[in-house]
Amino acid sequence: MTGQRNSRYLEAIADAEPSPYWLDDADEPDANPMAVRDETCDLCIVGGGYTGLWTAILAKERDPSRDVVLIEAHEVGSAASGRNGGFMDSSLTHGIANAQQRFPDEVELLERLGARNLDEIAAAIDRYAIDCDFERPGVIEIASTRHSASYLDELREDHEQLLAMGQEAVLLDADAVRREVASPIFTGGLWRKHTTALVDPARLAWGLKRAAASLGVRIYEDTRATSLERSRTGATVHTALARIEARRVAIATNAFKPLLRRIHNYVIPVYDYCLTTEPLTPAQLESVGWRNRQGLSDISNQFHYYRLTADNRILWGGFDAIYHYGGKMSRDLESRPETWATLSQHFFETFPQLDGVRFSHAWGGAIDTCSRFSVFWGRALDGRVAYALGYTGLGTGSSRFGAQVMLDMLDGRETEATRTSFARTKPTPFPPEPFRFLAVQLTKWSLDREDRSGRRNAWLRLLDRLGLGFDT
Secondary structure, three states: OOHHHHHHHHHHHOOOEOOOOOOOOOOOOOOOOOOOOOEEEEEEEEOOOHHHHHHHHHHHHHOOOOOEEEEOOOOOOOOHHHHOOOEEEOOOOOOHHHHHHHOHHHHHHHHHHHHHHHHHHHHHHHHOOOOOOOEOOOEEEEEEOOOOOOHHHHHHHHHHHHHHOOOOEEEEEHHHHHHHEOOOOEEEEEEEOOOEEEOOHHHHHHHHHHHHHHOOOEEEOOOOEEEEEEOOOOEEEEEOOOEEEEEEEEEOOOOOOOOOHHHOOOOEEEEEEEEEEOOOOHHHHHHHEOOOOOEEEEOOOOOEEEEEOOOOOEEEEEOOOEOOHHHOOOHHHHOOHHHHHHHHHHHHHHOHHHOOOOEEEEEEEEEEEOOOOOOEEEEEOOOOEEEEEOOOOOHHHHHHHHHHHHHHHHHOOOOOOOOOHHHHOOOOOOOOOOHHHHHHHHHHHHHHHHHHHOOOOHHHHHHHHOOOOOOO
16 A cells, blocks of 8 residues: 555544544433432343343333333443444344354244344334434345455355245345445345344434333433342342342343353453544435445455445444453543544445545444354343343344343243243353453454455364354
């Protein structure tokens, strides 16, 4: 790369606001007060992201008399729920291939449950009049010249599997995919037409907050849970200034340090980064095409995800996934200029016709990652406490399902979902440090090498044999 070209990519991000585009919104609701007095309730929910909010809403819909308290350490929607790409996928398992590897006897059931979950989200958005730019154009999984041509074979295999399960999917050759979205590097695509919706993720979180409050949920913000213990009538959640006595407790803490020691090794925080362009002019938008406004995602291991926003910006994220030694998390880590520069370079390689476009926002956030790459559940304190964690970047849609199963566990309800191995098993825990950090770095290096060569090395083949592999 010449210095001049490098400078062009850097200039595009020079004026970007280092904060999430979605949270730069005048309609952000006022913060709720913090909990300063002791409380009693039937259900205390720890965490004000999607999982916690859906748990609150479902709990009140099932039993309007149930007394529900939700506490959030910062503001509702300020973490992963308000800073993701806004892709709401029907898959509960991070794709059919991952489900076939881990739950081969339940693939069709899990696909059906996921499709139902997405329909129920759409119905709830309509029922509670949530203004979140919800649209359902589907997603195109993209193969490109950036990676090995073998991914075209994977698209064909996925297409056959989707058709066999009765899903609507269209296999696109290079010309067809470029007619949908014009990029000189695209070599093929698989358009899953009804399995993915797009939303404004922050407005979704704020809308769920209003819906929960309208049902009578008491929501406290700037209220961090510090510890959890058994009590005579259930469990006690301690905060800095208050104590909450609850019959049942739902833990929905995403990538943050969990209250239960037993799940510390199941989830690690991995940082993901994102850019949004300034709004495209009509001429710029015409040069790209994209009339059907699908979400796009590379099929490679180190993948980009990209989409149009309601005001015709392009959101462009992914590729780098950064784990810091010891699972470190801080606001400082949400800024990573070197990753933003890489994303800028990849953007203009994908859309050279947009040369001169600048990025308006650049940000990052932590993803709760587990070794099976999809949500898992568990109970503690003799069933008084339940948790749903580990979405690995897929929580915008599957968090409602995660909340539903967690609530079923707390209520002692046996359902079609709770009977699955998917709901009853946990991922393999991560090893302790320093082995954890080394394993993550080796895996990332190996996946990048596979993208370049089309071959899985000995380390990836070992992970496959141990049931820990992931083919994106």
